[in-house]
Structures are given as structure tokens and as C-alpha cells.
Amino acid sequence: xxxxxxxxxxxxxxxxxxxxxxxxxxxxxxxxxxxxxxxxxxxxxxxxxxxxxxxxxxxxxxxxxxxxxxxxxxxxxxxxxxxxxxxxxxxx
Amino acid sequence: xxxxxxxxxxxxxxxxxxxxxxxxxxxxxxxxxxxxxxxxxxxxxxxxxxxxxxxxxxxxxxxxxxxxxxxxxxxxxxxxxxxxxxxxxxxxxxxxxxxxxxxxxxxxxxxxxxxxxxxxxxxxxxxxxxxxxxxxxxxxxxxxxxxxxxxxxxxxxxxxxxxxxxxxxxxxxxxxxxxxxxxxxxxxxxxxxxxxxxxxxxxxxxxxxxxxxxxxxxxxxxxxxxxxxxxxxxxxxxxxxxxxxxxxxxxxxxxxxxxxxxxxxxxxxxxxxxxxxxxxxxxxxxxxxxxxxxxxxxxxxxxxxxxxxxxxxxxxxxxxxxxxxxxxxxxxxxxxxxxxxxxxxxxxxxxxxxxxxxxxxxxxxxxxxxxxxxxxxxxxxxxxxxxxxxxxxxxxxxxxxxxxxxxxxxxxxxxxxxxxxxxxxxxxxxxxxxxxxxxxxxxxxxxxxxxxxxxxxxxxxxxxx
Amino acid sequence: xxxxxxxxxxxxxxxxxxxxxxxxxxxxxxxxxxxxxxxxxxxxxxxxxxxxxxxxxxxxxxxxxxxxxxxxxxxxxxxxxxxxxxxxxxxxxxxxxxxxxxxxxxxxxxxxxxxxxxxxxxxxxxxxxxxxxxxxxxxxxxxxxxxxxxxxxxxxxxxxxxxxxxxxxxxxxxxxxxxxxxxxxxxxxxxxxxxxxxxxxxxxxxxxxxxxxxxxxxxxxxxxxxxxxxxxxxxxxxxxxxxxxxxxxxxxxxxxxxxxxxxxxxxxxxxxxxxxxxxxxxxxxxxxxxxxxxxxxxxxxxxxxxxxxxxxxxxxxxxxxxxxxxxxxxxxxxxxxxxxxxxxxxxxxxxxxxxxxxxxxxxxx
Numbered sequence: 001x002x003x004x005x006x007x008x009x010x011x012x013x014x015x016x017x018x019x020x021x022x023x024x025x026x027x028x029x030x031x032x033x034x035x036x037x038x039x040x041x042x043x044x045x046x047x048x049x050x051x052x053x054x055x056x057x058x059x060x061x062x063x064x065x066x067x068x069x070x071x072x073x074x075x076x077x078x079x080x081x082x083x084x085x086x087x088x089x090x091x092x
Numbered sequence: 093x094x095x096x097x098x099x100x101x102x103x104x105x106x107x108x109x110x111x112x113x114x115x116x117x118x119x120x121x122x123x124x125x126x127x128x129x130x131x132x133x134x135x136x137x138x139x140x141x142x143x144x145x146x147x148x149x150x151x152x153x154x155x156x157x158x159x160x161x162x163x164x165x166x167x168x169x170x171x172x173x174x175x176x177x178x179x180x181x182x183x184x185x186x187x188x189x190x191x192x193x194x195x196x197x198x199x200x201x202x203x204x205x206x207x208x209x210x211x212x213x214x215x216x217x218x219x220x221x222x223x224x225x226x227x228x229x230x231x232x233x234x235x236x237x238x239x240x241x242x243x244x245x246x247x248x249x250x251x252x253x254x255x256x257x258x259x260x261x262x263x264x265x266x267x268x269x270x271x272x273x274x275x276x277x278x279x280x281x282x283x284x285x286x287x288x289x290x291x292x293x294x295x296x297x298x299x300x301x302x303x304x305x306x307x308x309x310x311x312x313x314x315x316x317x318x319x320x321x322x323x324x325x326x327x328x329x330x331x332x333x334x335x336x337x338x339x340x341x342x343x344x345x346x347x348x349x350x351x352x353x354x355x356x357x358x359x360x361x362x363x364x365x366x367x368x369x370x371x372x373x374x375x376x377x378x379x380x381x382x383x384x385x386x387x388x389x390x391x392x393x394x395x396x397x398x399x400x401x402x403x404x405x406x407x408x409x410x411x412x413x414x415x416x417x418x419x420x421x422x423x424x425x426x427x428x429x430x431x432x433x434x435x436x437x438x439x440x441x442x443x444x445x446x447x448x449x450x451x452x453x454x455x456x457x458x459x460x461x462x463x464x465x466x467x468x469x470x471x472x473x474x475x476x477x478x479x480x481x482x483x484x485x486x487x488x489x490x491x492x493x494x495x496x497x498x499x500x501x502x503x504x505x506x507x508x509x510x511x512x513x514x515x516x517x518x519x520x521x522x523x524x525x526x527x528x529x530x531x532x533x534x535x536x537x538x539x540x541x542x543x544x545x546x547x548x549x550x551x552x553x554x555x556x557x
Numbered sequence: 558x559x560x561x562x563x564x565x566x567x568x569x570x571x572x573x574x575x576x577x578x579x580x581x582x583x584x585x586x587x588x589x590x591x592x593x594x595x596x597x598x599x600x601x602x603x604x605x606x607x608x609x610x611x612x613x614x615x616x617x618x619x620x621x622x623x624x625x626x627x628x629x630x631x632x633x634x635x636x637x638x639x640x641x642x643x644x645x646x647x648x649x650x651x652x653x654x655x656x657x658x659x660x661x662x663x664x665x666x667x668x669x670x671x672x673x674x675x676x677x678x679x680x681x682x683x684x685x686x687x688x689x690x691x692x693x694x695x696x697x698x699x700x701x702x703x704x705x706x707x708x709x710x711x712x713x714x715x716x717x718x719x720x721x722x723x724x725x726x727x728x729x730x731x732x733x734x735x736x737x738x739x740x741x742x743x744x745x746x747x748x749x750x751x752x753x754x755x756x757x758x759x760x761x762x763x764x765x766x767x768x769x770x771x772x773x774x775x776x777x778x779x780x781x782x783x784x785x786x787x788x789x790x791x792x793x794x795x796x797x798x799x800x801x802x803x804x805x806x807x808x809x810x811x812x813x814x815x816x817x818x819x820x821x822x823x824x825x826x827x828x829x830x831x832x833x834x835x836x837x838x839x840x841x842x843x844x845x846x847x848x849x850x851x852x853x854x855x856x857x858x859x860x861x862x863x864x865x866x867x868x869x870x871x872x873x874x875x876x877x878x879x880x881x882x883x884x885x886x887x888x889x890x891x892x893x894x895x896x897x898x899x900x901x902x903x904x905x906x907x908x909x910x911x912x913x914x915x916x917x918x919x920x921x922x
Contacts, residue, residue: 016240052507089694089799092693
């Protein structure tokens, strides 16, 4: 990972200073960042202003972060949100 | 020490803050973003000059206000400016809870200004939840915060923002393929009766014409009278199907940017159970306020800016100052040096253009009441068909529909489905949305972690009013 | 408009009763209020619960046991009638305890009740090891739990929805968006006047209007001794399955969210949530299940329970206006099967009617 790259599901994503994670993802052709609960459909950033909650990712292990509200920084480990996130619970 | 909270650091919040600070009133400014500007002046203090130029003079005009605010935040003791602060609760005791950096905070204030601006009206159509479909505002935010434009895009909807965004994208070397405008020249012609031969109107029209010329030069196709749009996935990315005068057409793109005008963000006013009135001219609900933005029947709250009703950024700043002056009187602080009634005149000049824009670009019914297979509630994936079924089964309005279908129960708390659901019921019952009503909005206004909420465990008992 | 019986109130109590009456072949009308009325049926927790009810009133414990024993068949039939799924699980349920004294106190109360019920109260006490075996996500601060095997939970909105669909399929006359403005009585039947001007001629009237009984009750010769009691509820984001069984404080709903509750306040007709109570509810929940700390709260609400002075249902026939009956309770969900299958017999005065004298208004004298 070089300066000005973060990883998304293992893939290096270059960005420019000041971009949010969501902006960088979209500008790099990554349009889907999560799967819905009911229909398991792809969703990605929609409003870019923190209102729609469609751009949820995990950042350095912390879940349910809106990608459009976080400024991209080098080395961040960003992951897509699965349809049923585990969130630290024991599986039954 | 009397303290005023302002939620939102856009033009109205910033203007209000400065007006209060100049009179030595303690202000706490809470904003979700890292830098001031709201959406319209997003990132204006940081944008590279070349990008700012592309974004235009109107955008740049917000810089002095925001820079001034940042200066005050550094130098004034009586301004507390919390950035990256997400307000999740506001109640009638004027207690505000916000979360920031993994923690939650709460404080009671003497007066509160809600300067949370506007949201884009939901624009449900089949396929609008597909990746690559975003709002026109989203495309603009990408330019404002990232300095780049999306490529291979098509814009769809109505309203001046479509053209502004298209122009900005073109100037950054990524002209959109087309603008699919749901409005027609006839709509504009009929709305022209609102226009007045004054400076503001002329300036606006000239600007608009200029945009159209530039867009034509940039090769942006413009199609008017677009109806019945549907979006599908394809190997190319997205296909948007639509019709004009009954004839079907299709366009392919990678990004589809939707826009159907903006409406006041009423989440907090709704959570306060404030009264709202249906605005037929903009097909939305506005909070009921006095002229200077005070919420009627709820003591100590003001709404400013586009949150009152949509008038744009310049009007927002005027409203912010007006609310601030009203608060000064409310707090018994002397404002003899400034009269508040001049704002009447200042706002009046924006009205003709606003009336024209509202009428000319009012979204069409096919846009507001989507086909049955459309997902209406994005968060819970509830379709228009399910909501119609709820109505057939006896649900009378959005809250019963919510109980039957779960629409409105998701993370966005109805921001992107509320107006659609109210409209569906209005259509089905053949009454005004005014009589149908809207979702009951409750805290949390935005999700908060249970651990963060629990940290308020030893909170004093909330006063019940 | 003529009808055999009119039920005032279209929540779970009114619709359960309508459901049963329609099955006995009567022409039934339900009058229901508006989208924004206080609607306890929309705000409740969704438990189908025996445990800890009627600790000082064995009759109520028995009535609840009977109601819950009818539940599984009631739900299966209703699902078929309405062609819609109702998530109902009878897996047993708990009350969690964070200290030994409270657990022991509760165990003693259950034990006393069991004696009064001649041993028919099959509760168990789970110690810390047992509860953590049963619920791996429960944290170390939980010292134990009381367990009752017939307890369960349901999606109350699906239940309400299914009742409405089934009733309408059976010909229910469903009038919405109106309230009762007055009535005339000729000794034999009622002419009910609605706020939209319509008049309904009905032989019988059932008041199932929740907190509306306060105002409507006296009109029909009842005391209508109900008071609102607020409960606040938190709902989290959706999770994969993390809880096996429901409890009074926490349950995982069928869609995956964790619902958290169990508060009681007397604040009049105020159904708002408050920071102090929701924070305490959240604190208790995270004490019971520590992983909840990072889970997001997505929704919360306050709802008003319909409380009689002793917390028991009120079933009362009017002596002043024969043909009118009052039905009110705060456990409309748990009693739904009984309200559909047993209560209509009592309302109609048939031979196989259950004896509900214990629940009459006379007890308040």
C-alpha cells in the first residue's frame, strides 16, 4: 500500500487528499459496498451526505461506518458489509 | 450564562452563529462534517482554487463566511464548535444529544437553532437502488470534496441543480452524456407568470441561459418531457429506459444521477412533534414557524435556512441572521443596533424566482407515485405494491403502513421514503398529503450505539412537559 | 346501517374478539380511530407470556395459562385464514437477574404461586452456568434466570395484520378514521353515532378501545378505571441469530433486530421516549449482553399500556345498558387466542362461557 491508498476488501484503492472513502470508491469504479438484509442485493453510496445509510462499510474492524462520512487516509482497512454482519457475537 | 445551540454549519447556521457571537452570546455549533459549509458550501475552505472556479462564483461566495467562522472558532472563547458531531436526540427541554468519536454527549441549552437544511426529494423509480445510481447532489459532493467528476453519466429529473451539476462536470472534463429532463418548455412557460423584471430574476435567467449554451457546446444531449423512467443493470453498467411523447428510448451509462428538487429536512422538527404544513408549491411539508423562524407552540426553537422552506443559500444566511436576532430578543439581549424587519425585504427578492422554479420543475406524478414493483423504502426493501396492499387491507396512513410493512423503520428513518409513502396514500385516498400526514419521527434521529446511549445511565430524570 | 355486534376499537383486543365473533356467524362491525391515535397494539413488546403474571392473583395466572395453551393452534389457523406468515415461537422464556437477592425473591414468588395453583406452574431457576449454556451471548454479570417453558414471542404487527385480513375475509365491516360521538339505546339495541355523521344500529356493543375506555366507559355505565402506563422500547439494527429465547428485557425479533424494554412510568398521556429511561434500559441490556455495546440503536418509542388498578384485565357486562360489554387489558397479545376463542362465548352469554367474574369491575369497590 503506497501513500494515498486504502484497501477495500483487500483491493488497493488510490485516493486524493480530502476525498471521502465513498468518493474514492466510486471514482475507482467500486459502486457496491454492501449487501441488503432482506433480498441480499448490492448497494453502494447514494446520497453522499450521511442521510441514506446505503454506504455502510467497516473501517479497521469497526462496523457500520458510513463511507461518505470518513475522510480517506492511507492504510485504512475498509471492508464491505455482508447481508448479516456478525458484530462480535458468538454464532448460535 | 445563556447558551445557544446551533445544529448545522451551513450558510444559515454559520450566519446565525456569527450574529450571536458578535453580541457575546455563548454559542455551541454542532456539525456532522469535519469542516463548515453544509452541503452547498461543502469543503469551500479547502477546495483547490481550480476546482472552486469550476464549481462557480456562487460556491466561492460562501468562502468568506466559512473562513470567518473558522477564525472565530480559533479566537473566541464563547464559541464551541464541535465538528464530526452527529446529533441523535433533540427534545422539547432543549436537551441535545450528540455522538462524536465513539462517545455520546448531552447538554441542555437556552435556545436552539435547527439549521439542518434540506434533503433531495426521494425519486423512486424501478431500479433506483442499483449501485451506480446516485443523487445529483452526490455527484456534486464528489466534486466538492474530491475535485473530480464522475464519468460516463446521465442525469435524470428536473430542476436547476441538474444543469449546474452537468456544467460543473463538463468543466472538469467529464461532460455527462445527457440530461433527461422530466419538465417541458410548456411547464416553464406556464410558470413564467411568477417572474418579475428585477435584478435577481434577470441575473438568474441569464445564468441559466448561459449554462444551457455551455452544455450544448460540451455535447451534453438534452431531452425534455421524459416520462416513466426505469433503470436496469446491463454489462455496460446501467440502462435507463424512458419515453418521450409515448416513444420509448434507452440510454446506457455507468452512473445515473437523479434529482427531483430539494425539500426541507424535517427530521428534528418532526421528532419534536412540531406542526408542519403541506406546501403544494413544492410538494413537501414545511415546519410551521413565525417569520423569523421560531417554531410555533414549542418554546425556544428556531428553524433557519432551507429547513423553513426552500429559498437557496443566500436567503439561508439572511434567515440565519434573522433567527439570531430573534433569539437575542428572546434572551433579553440588546439589538437596538440592528432591526430585524429588514430581512422581510431582503428575502422578498428571492420569492419570484423561487415560485418560478417550484412550478416549472415540479416533479410529475409518475415520479412521485412510482410503479408497483419499485422499492419505496430503500432501507427495508419495501415495494410500492406492499404499501398499496397495506392500504387495501385497511391502513389509512404512513404509520399504519409502517406497522404492516416495516417501511420507514430502517436506518434512514424515512428520509428517502416518507414523502413517497404520504403521496401514495394521498393518491389512493384521493385527498391531500396534508390530510394523510407523515411518519411519526422519533429519536434516535440518527443511529447511536447502545453503549453510547448507556453512557447516559446516570442522567438526571428528564423533565416531562 | 344494521349489524349484530359492534366493537369499538380495532387494535389487537378488538380484532381478536371480532375474529371469534365472526366465526360464530355474526355480522360484526369494528369502529377504529385514526392513523395517529395512541395505539397500544403498535407499541408493545410482542411477548406471549405466562411468567410473573398474576403473582397475587392465581385466577389471572390460570387465565393466561389457558390463553397461551390455545396459542399455537390459533396462530396456525390464522396463518392459513390470512395466507400470511406470523412469526410465533414458543421456546420458553426468561427473566434475567443481575443479583442473587432479586433472583431468589422472584423464585420465591413463583414457588408461592405454584402452591396456589396446586403445582401447575412449571417454572425453573437457571443458575449462571445453565443460563450461559443456553444463551452463549449472555455476559458474566447475569447470575441466573427464571425460566417458564410455555413462554414465547410473536411479531405483534404480523398478528394484527393477519387478524385484520382474516376478519375482512370473513365479512368484517371495518370502519376506520372515526370515533364514537354518542348513542341512543331503546332497551334492546343501540344506535351508535359516529363522528362522520353515520349511525350504526347494533344489538350489542363491545368497548375494546384501550385507553378510550376512560371516556367511553362511563357513557355505557362502566367505571372505565384505566390509566396509561408508559413503557419505552429500544430496537437495534438487525443481527444474525444471537439469542435463543425471549426474555422480559431482551428479545430477538424474527427480522433480526434486538428489542429491549421493560420500563414502567406513570406520566399520563405522554408516549415520548426520554434520555434517562432509554439510557437505563440500554445500560441494563449491555450489562446482560455486553456485545450489544457496539450495536446501533435504530429506533425507539414509548407506548402507553392500558392499566387497570391491579393490572388485571377488566371484563364487565353493563347492567345499565344490557348488551354492552367492556374489555380491557394490557396483555392483549398474550390473551389474543383466548379473546378469539373463549371471550365471544362470554360476551354472548353462551352455555360454555368461561367464568370471568373475577375480572369484573366489582373488585374495585
